[in-house]
Every structure is written in structure tokens, then in C-alpha cells.
Amino acid sequence: MAKENVKVKILRYDPEKDQKPYWKTYETAVDAGSTILDILNEIHWKLDGTLAYRRSCRSAICGSCAMKVNGANILACETPLHKYKGKTLKIEPLPGFSIIKDLVVDMDSFFDKLAAVKPYMITKKPIPNKEFIQSPEEFEEIKDSTLCILCGSCTSSCPSLWANEDYLGPAALLKAYRFIFDSRDDGAVERIDIINDRNGIWRCHTIFNCMEACPKHIKITEWLSKLKVKATENSI
Numbered sequence: 645m646a647k648e649n650v651k652v653k654i655l656r657y658d659p660e661k662d663q664k665p666y667w668k669t670y671e672t673a674v675d676a677g678s679t680i681l682d683i684l685n686e687i688h689w690k691l692d693g694t695l696a697y698r699r700s701c702r703s704a705i706c707g708s709c710a711m712k713v714n715g716a717n718i719l720a721c722e723t724p725l726h727k728y729k730g731k732t733l734k735i736e737p738l739p740g741f742s743i744i745k746d747l748v749v750d751m752d753s754f755f756d757k758l759a760a761v762k763p764y765m766i767t768k769k770p771i772p773n774k775e776f777i778q779s780p781e782e783f784e785e786i787k788d789s790t791l792c793i794l795c796g797s798c799t800s801s802c803p804s805l806w807a808n809e810d811y812l813g814p815a816a817l818l819k820a821y822r823f824i825f826d827s828r829d830d831g832a833v834e835r836i837d838i839i840n841d842r843n844g845i846w847r848c849h850t851i852f853n854c855m856e857a858c859p860k861h862i863k864i865t866e867w868l869s870k871l872k873v874k875a876t877e878n879s880i
């Protein structure tokens with residue numbers, strides 16, 4: 645396969661050794677069809693084994709390899725090098741989270757916020773003998789939101805979160821939407837109580853960064869707008 649020369653600047657930071665993050669430049673040749681993750685692997689395996697980054701499925705399913713490349717949050721495993729043809733790659737950890745090492749960020753707050761909205765089915769109806777039935781039309785209401793892989797790209801790209809780290813953020817609110825609008829769920833009132841808060845849905849200012857960052861192209865802002873209507877109706 646034809647090789648392509650690439651120049652990659654990576655924001656490196658080891659809190660145990662470094663005073664602050666710094667840029668390190670690598671130059672290498674990779675297969676022309678490489679993804680960003682292939683390039684990181686090449687660097688890690690052949691040039692610098694100290695580089696830290698997350699990866700797992702290589703199939704845009706696990707959400708582990710979300711990072712910022714040339715100014716935008718992406719999944720490294722699905723993003724091809726040719727998207728940045730002729731440009732130096734600038735790779736940084738997801739913004740809005742503290743850095744554990746290099747491209748690995750601390751996602752604890754992200755998952756704590758997810759847990760806060762009760763991301764599971766709450767049922768008060770009698771349990772049926774088989775499964776809870778849902779019509780195709782009812783599923784259509786939540787289908788888009790079920791595609792979330794919890795990569796954190798949306799929450800990390802949200803200026804409202806940068807301004808206030810206590811904001812639940814788009815991913816947790818989307819998860820709330822996914823259950824509040826699920827016809828089988830009975831936990832809407834208790835979840836709306838949680839999101840109808842100064843650090844909840846009302847901190848979404850419809851900026852749309854989350855939608856641009858989402859690798860699954862989920863219409864996050866649209867669903868959060870429906871959540872605002874629901875929260876308002878509930879208050880009335």
C-alpha cells in the first residue's frame with residue numbers, strides 16, 4: 645500500500661512530571677488509508693511508547709478514542725487521515741475534562757452525571773409475562789437518542805459546560821430524554837425533577853456544538869429542546 649508522510653503535533657502532559665502541557669511533534673510514514681488511531685498506534689508502537697491514549701473496539705462503538713483533532717472532537721478510529729490532507733495534525737485530549745496523561749482524560753464526572761439522571765428503565769406497571777411491548781411509532785420517538793455510545797464528545801464541546809463544570813451536559817440530558825420519552829418507562833416525573841434545575845436542562849443555550857461533535861449524528865439539541873418543553877409542562 646502507498647505510504648504517506650505525516651507530521652503530527654500531540655499535546656503531551658504527565659501531571660507527575662510536567663509543569664504544564666506541551667506540544668511534541670512526530671513525523672512518520674503511514675499507509676495512505678490510515679485513520680487517526682492507526683497513526684497514534686504507529687507512534688506508540690514504533691516511535692514513543694510513553695504516549696498515552698484510549699482505544700478499544702476500532703469500530704466506532706465503544707467511544708473510547710474520542711479526542712480533539714485540528715480543532716474538532718472526533719473518534720480517532722473512524723476518522724481517516726485524508727480528511728486532513730496536506731495539513732499538520734494537531735491532536736489534543738477532549739477539552740472540558742482534566743488530563744490523566746496525554747490524551748487520556750478523567751471521565752468520572754461525565755459518568756457521575758449520567759448516573760444522576762437514572763439511566764435505566766423505571767417501571768411501576770405490573771411486569772408482563774414476556775417483554776414490555778413498544779410500537780414502532782413509540783420507538784421512533786427515542787430511536788435517535790439510543791444511538792449514543794457515551795464517547796463524551798458532545799459534553800466536552802459544550803461552552804456551557806466549560807463555563808460551569810456542574811452543568812449536567814448534553815450526554816446526560818440526552819440520556820434523560822431517552823428514558824423520559826420511552827413509552828415503557830414510568831420515571832419521567834422523578835427525572836424531570838432532576839433535570840429541571842439551574843445545572844440541568846436550562847443551561848443548554850442551543851449552541852449546537854454538541855450536534856457538530858457527535859460521531860453518531862444524533863440530533864441532540866432537538867431532543868433537549870423537547871425536554872425543555874416537557875420540563876415546562878411539568879412545572880405548570
Ligand code: SF4
Nearest residue numbers: 792793795796798858
Ligand atoms: S450524544 Fe453523541 S457525542 Fe454525545 S456521548 Fe453520545 S455519541 Fe458521543
